[in-house]
Amino acid sequence: MELSDRKAVVVHKLHVTNKHRFLGFVLIGLAVYILSNTVDEWKAFQGATIAVYVVAIASIILLTGYSGQISLGHGALLAVGAYTAALTQIYLNLPVWICFVAAVLVTSLFGALLGSAAARLSGPYLAGTTLALAVGLPSIANQFSFLGGEQGISFDAGWPPLSFGEAFTQYKWFFWITSLAALIMLWWIQNLLRSRYGRMWRAVKTNEVAAELAGIRVARSKVLAFTVSAGIAGMAGALLAATINNVSPSAFPLALSFSLATGAVLSGVNTLGGVMIGAVALVAIPEIASLVADRWSGSESVASLLPDFIVSALLILTVFLAPKGPIEKLRSRHVK
Amino acid sequence: MFELINTLLIGITAGSIYSLMAISIVLVWRSTRVVNFAAGGLALASSFVGAAILEKTGSFWIALPLAMVAGAVFSSFIEYFFLRPLLKRSGDQGAEIFLPIIATLGLLGIIKTILNYIYGDRIGALPPPLSDKGFVVSGESIALSPMRLLILGIVLLLMISLTLIFQRTNLGLSLRAASFAPEISRLAGIRVDFVRTIGWAISGAAGATAGILQTTNGSGSVSPESFEFSLLLVFGFVAAVIGGIESLVGAVLGGLTLGIILAIILMYVGGSLVFIAAFLILILVLLLRPHGIIGSKGGRRA
Amino acid sequence: MLRIENLTVDHGAIRALHGVSFNVEKGQLAAVIGANGAGKTTLLRTLSGLNKASEGQAHWNEHNILHSKPEKLVRHGITHVSEGKSVVAELTVSENLELGALWRRNRSEAAQSKREVLELFPRLGERLSQRADSLSGGERQMLALGRSIMSKPELLLLDEPSLGLAPLVIEQIFQAIRDLTTAKDLTVILVEQNAMGALKIADVGIVLNLGSIAATGSAAALKDDPAVRAAYLGF
Secondary structure (H helix, E strand, C coil): CCHHHHHHHHHHHHCCCHHHHHHHHHHHHHHHHHHHCCCCHHHHHHHHHHHHHHHHHHHHHHHHHHCCCCCCCHHHHHHHHHHHHHHHHHHHCCCHHHHHHHHHHHHHHHHHHHHHHHCCCCHHHHHHHHHHHHHHHHHHCCCCHHHCCCCCEECCCCCCCHHHCCCCCHHHHHHHHHHHHHHHHHHHHHHHHHCHHHHHHHHHHHCHHHHHHCCCCHHHHHHHHHHHHHHHHHHHHHHHHHHHCEECHHHCCHHHHHHHHHHHHHHCCCCHHHHHHHHHHHHHHHHHHHHHHHHHCCCHHHHHHHHHHHHHHHHHHHHHHCCCCHHHHHHHHHHC | CHHHHHHHHHHHHHHHHHHHHHHHHHHHHHHHCCCCCHHHHHHHHHHHHHHHHHHHHCCHHHHHHHHHHHHHHHHHHHHHHHHHHHHHHHHHHCCCCCHHHHHHHHHHHHHHHHHHHHHCCCCEECCCCCCCCCCEECCEECCCCHHHHHHHHHHHHHHHHHHHHHHHCHHHHHHHHHHHCHHHHHHCCCCHHHHHHHHHHHHHHHHHHHHHHHHHHCCCEECCCCHHHHHHHHHHHHHHHHHCCCCHHHHHHHHHHHHHHHHHHHHHCCHHHHHHHHHHHHHHHHHHCCCCCCCCCCCCCC | CEEEEEEEEEECCEEEEEEEEEEECCCCEEEEECCCCCCHHHHHHHHCCCCCCCEEEEEECCEECCCCCHHHHHHCCEEEECCCCCCCCCCEHHHHHHHHHCCCCCHHHHHHHHHHHHHHCHHHHHCCCCEHHHCCHHHHHHHHHHHHHHCCCCEEEEECCCCCCCHHHHHHHHHHHHHHHHHCCCEEEEEECCHHHHHHHCCEEEEEECCEEEEEEEHHHHHHCHHHHHHHHCC
């Protein structure tokens, strides 16, 4: 193939407009709708969980992949969102969707505060700070009774409208709400990352000094990234609260933050494209693992340990073999 | 008055154990520029080894040194078989800087599941070898017990030994030079890779000691899901960052600071706020000094 | 002696050295000069094992020195003082010196080397317990040179020792290098931008341009050759 022909093909391939993307999202939404009508309660619940993870991992991709700031504490941000949603419902008696908005706003504010402290930190210092937050924040609930202590407080995402009919179960409702929210969020995030904000974050991540010289207010962009990422995480937290009907410290252990970081790496932390991979992996792997363990050894301990083992092993393999994420790896193979 | 003294004693003891863990983390950071989360898992594994040896020999005084050796060996293994290939690949593919950190997270997970598998519900017993009944002073029992003295003594001994090794021996000079300026050190004939492995080995020994002391100071038993080890890892890391992750002295200061303040909070405020207090302490220190108490902007030179 | 044949080194997609070949006899001081980006530093780094060669050969006393680790080559007598005042800032002067001799088995010989270095650079002796980053530029260069002597070099690779130094200090350093070469029968490759200064103390000269050899010859001849002066030395 002549060089000029190759160029033409590449240009043609790149001509995917925003319209095309929107269509893509609509199609995915349609697929989810069809899926929701064919699966059982348990799968609906898993679907909702996947949607939650998708949003949460997207928030990490924005903060770490684009803005270059590591966070080992996103579980705490999810907790803020979840508690905000629940508290708003209990004490202010507002409709569910307003609670979601409140969750996003409050967590964004929190993220702005955290970001302004964190903007000066780098590498291990940032990792340590977010780690301490992940461990510290959820346990506050144990101290204050209005936060429900260890049992936590409940959050009710409501029942499906009667007009949907008798057969519309609650979990299906959760699946719908979370998926819709996830799709809307992803659409918005994707646009944001492709806009000048996304470019600005990338520029700062690549070379702070150069970015500053080019006129970018580095500190501001970092705080902005934290704020937006926190808001998204807050949404994920609120969605999580909707799915499990309850928020308590035990829903946000350190392991959650680690899982989210893992999910982000599995997805390829640099681009949004693979975000489903990590989310599906986090949900599917325990499922597959217990099936495998049942067949294979029937040993209880293996069954309960296998998911963690596989996830950890996958994480290590991904870091070794596809550090930029599986999607980038496939792309670069293709180009070669 | 007594309460304050007791609180301080408790805080200093706990803090000195965190310092050991922090030293373990700082050693690896300085030699390899990697935060080794797996250090927590290694401490756990070494503690199990210690418990097993204690069972066989009945002697704490044999179990502790051997557990330290186990920690050194485990840690060297990880450096040689895991980190070196990982760093080579990260270098080649120009990947993110934080990826090795995440990889050690994965390693931690694997170590934990393996230990869980081997030990399951069984726990390793590491009862304190000395009495932990407090001495009686003026009719009141204070928090200073023979066991506490032992812990403080061991930590002090280790720190003095480490300082001597680093400042007075050729090995120590190689370790320091290799961590400050690896390229120059190579050009001076230092086997930087080998020296780095030794750094990890020492780190493993320190972590093992921290694990064992934490257990004997706490519940007296090791189990894979043991809360104490998550605590050790998190507080050890936080202590290292507070102190300025570049400095061993900083690690000690960070650990003691953290231990004392947390003990005070535990005594006068409440248990659940201990963790958020750790976070606040950390953020406060970093706001005033973004590179920790002792840290400087320095960093590595070629 | 040092034999280099067809040495080719790539930095990713950029070819830094193209088929460079030259020899340096034992005991000679060879000045390698040329403009920025000519490949001089790459040459030294390849000889000391920091960079990998893509093609070609290099032999020191019939030993193949390519594709070896730097720390190994030091033990074969090849010592490289890299550019930019290569001392370890956080260590003291004394520690920096000892660093060079850590690999040596014979401690009394190492002590003897230290005495020699301190005789050569008395200023260092006055500052033994000070941190290296408290030294002036010239003192740091002396320290770097001193450390290289501690490594018992036979082939000494020096990368721009005069960089950033005051003229008087440069003279001192260059004189020290010349004296050392003669006194210890060293073979020295001296990479320099200060072409005149380097050619004055050198036996042979090699002019590099954009990764290839543009001229070689005795230092005296090169110094006075008007074509070389115009093209590469700028006057």
